[in-house]
Amino acid sequence: MDATPATTVETPSGKASGDENFPVGSFLLPKRLRPQVAAFYAYARAIDDIADNPDLAAEDKVARLDGFDRALTGETDDPAFDKAIHVREMLGGTGNIIRHCRDLIIAFKRDATKLRYDEWDDLMDYCIHSAAPVGRFLLDLHDCPESAYPAADALCNALQVINHLQDCGDDRRTLDRVYLPQEWMGEFGATVEDLDSNALNPGLRRVINRCLDHTEALLAQSRALPRQLPSRRLAMESAAIQRLAERLCRRLRREDPLASRVELGKPAFLWFACLGVLRSWFGR
Secondary structure, three states: OOOOOHHHHOOOOOOOHHHOOOOOOOOOOOHHHHHHHHHHHHHHHHHHHHHOOOOOOHHHHHHHHHHHHHHHHOOOOOHHHHHHHHHHHHHOOOOOHHHHHHHHHHHHHHHHHOOEOOOHHHHHHHHHHHOHHHHHHHHHHOOOOHHHHHHHHHHHHHHHHHHHHHOHHHHHHHHOOEOOOHHHHHHOOOOHHHHHOOOOOHHHHHHHHHHHHHHHHHHHHHOOHHHHOOOHHHHHHHHHHHHHHHHHHHHHHHOOOOOOOOOOOHHHHHHHHHHHHHHHHHHO
16 A cells, blocks of 8 residues: 555544543543553544544455554554554553554454454454553553453453444444344344344344343353453553443343433443442452
């Protein structure tokens, strides 16, 4: 891809950390690490926006993402990929950070080219590249042991699935992208076209409930994470996110994500985050 101004490579969606379901670089994290977290988030946001842009062809998305990958490895210093260059310069010598950044590119290139997921394991393979690198980045940034990776992966993968369930209608309508396992949709008599409706039918409801069964199993695994982290602040952050995820799972069982977005309002968000922090504080 030829060198072009950054504005023609990135396709900003306008989303920022405050628009995310879960805390990004919150006050719970050490102040000295927040610039690194912000740089990582800006990079991840830029490549995610490219993958999710409905106006770009798949090959164009892949070409742009390849440019970010080359910037991460030092093959280019084209300012069009300045967010990747910034991450490389700020964090390139920090453990596995560049590998985690490149894993995100693998996932987002898959988003550009893959519209269906056959089974749960297929979806989990996507999540281990799209979600788990975020948790691993935070662990490495806080000098946590890699033995905490499995619990962190479980939490991050659960968060990714929750987001897929929240956005299942929008993903289908805007990108023709369906993360619900096709195997389960066939088993319960649901079709991709059912996602175009403004309400779940019984088949889709059963598919979502099975996804939630598996997501709750991931969250059961991730409850051990705060106890595995030497950083009290990161432990509190993970406990808050755990609590929010558990609450959203319960909401998704009761509510219809095709009828309206299932999310926590700010008071509820703060309440359940605080409960998670308290659980971590007194549980250590």
